[in-house]
Amino acid sequence: MTTANVGILGARGYVGRELVRLILAHPHLNLAFATSDSGAGKPIADTIPGAPHDLRFIETESAMEDLDAADVLILALPNGAAEEVVKNSAAPRLTIDISADHRFHQDWTYGLAETFGEDIRTASRIANPGCYATAMHLALRPLADLGVASAHCFGVSGYSGAGATPNDRNDPNTLRDNILPYALANHGHEREASHHLGMPVRFAPSVAPFFRGLMVTALVTLNEPIDTDALGEHFVQHYADAPFVRALNAETPSLHNVVNTPYADIGLLTVDRNDPRQVAVVCAIDNLMKGAASQAIQNINLALGLAPTDGLLP
Numbered sequence: 001m002t003t004a005n006v007g008i009l010g011a012r013g014y015v016g017r018e019l020v021r022l023i024l025a026h027p028h029l030n031l032a033f034a035t036s037d038s039g040a041g042k043p044i045a046d047t048i049p050g051a052p053h054d055l056r057f058i059e060t061e062s063a064m065e066d067l068d069a070a071d072v073l074i075l076a077l078p079n080g081a082a083e084e085v086v087k088n089s090a091a092p093r094l095t096i097d098i099s100a101d102h103r104f105h106q107d108w109t110y111g112l113a114e115t116f117g118e119d120i121r122t123a124s125r126i127a128n129p130g131c132y133a134t135a136m137h138l139a140l141r142p143l144a145d146l147g148v149a150s151a152h153c154f155g156v157s158g159y160s161g162a163g164a165t166p167n168d169r170n171d172p173n174t175l176r177d178n179i180l181p182y183a184l185a186n187h188g189h190e191r192e193a194s195h196h197l198g199m200p201v202r203f204a205p206s207v208a209p210f211f212r213g214l215m216v217t218a219l220v221t222l223n224e225p226i227d228t229d230a231l232g233e234h235f236v237q238h239y240a241d242a243p244f245v246r247a248l249n250a251e252t253p254s255l256h257n258v259v260n261t262p263y264a265d266i267g268l269l270t271v272d273r274n275d276p277r278q279v280a281v282v283c284a285i286d287n288l289m290k291g292a293a294s295q296a297i298q299n300i301n302l303a304l305g306l307a308p309t310d311g312l313l314p
């Protein structure tokens, strides 16, 4: 396999930094350019320790003038900015949008490899899923096969989920010793999970004062009763061929085990003994990895015909 050149727009953001790190370590990907308007001209190593000292951020404008330098373009831009770039540029061989701009777009493939892997293999435009939407999808997809009457999710995320640009949801004073619930109806990831699962999902997110990682607890009413062993076996079978999903059965997922990794851990599977149609599932991921950057690399690997784990697992 020859090496593919990857360009990143928005490389100095939280997700962009992870992408740079993963691409520099990837055996079949080469970093073509990394943009940051606020950091243009500065060594990438100042922001991303371990990056080679001769690499520097460049301006968005100069990257756009030479897009041919990239076989793969990753848009790690704020929501709303990616759509503008795509409209005004020639399409490279493969484009991955990390933002929410194309997650409902019919010309884009939704990049949740555990469900849509076959579509991703032939895709040229991939909309990378949202972080919470990823955890909800992975927790609920096996249950959808069993028949779901209702699904409610409660999520807690570290504040890196709100990006590096200061805002209400990453303000250290608000978050100190606190938990901040927000968007209790109509959250974009509620709509996203519902759309791509093909069933209604309610979602209540919160931000907590740790930096990275998120956990979603799904409370689900199934159409039919189930027992704990059958539920556990169902998850194990569903994810038997998924290298980045670990089905833990009754074991409680921990952020400690997923942060800085490409894994999703799904566990604490629980069945109500009085009404065995009522089940609970917990999914933990690193929002910056499986919720964004490592998921993007997983999608690039599939779309370029590489092994799914290339550059992600030793």
Ligand SMILES: NC(=O)c1ccc[n+]([C@@H]2O[C@H](COP(=O)([O-])OP(=O)(O)OC[C@H]3O[C@@H](n4cnc5c(N)ncnc54)[C@H](OP(=O)(O)O)[C@@H]3O)[C@@H](O)[C@H]2O)c1
Residues within 6 Å of the ligand: 009, 010, 011, 012, 013, 014, 015, 016, 035, 036, 037, 038, 039, 060, 076, 077, 078, 079, 081, 098, 099, 100, 129, 130, 131, 160, 161, 162, 163, 164, 165, 287, 288, 291, 292
């Ligand atoms: N954080 C997460 O957990 C997470 C998870 C999944 C998806 N996402 C999505 O991923 C995208 C990036 O998130 P993030 O958390 O990395 O955000 P971020 O930390 O705020 O970084 C955004 C990057 O884009 C650059 N930028 C801002 N506005 C721009 C514009 N108009 N044109 C070109 N570049 C611009 C920024 O500034 P400079 O150019 O000055 O460097 C920075 O490098 C967002 O769409 C977010 O919704 C985030």
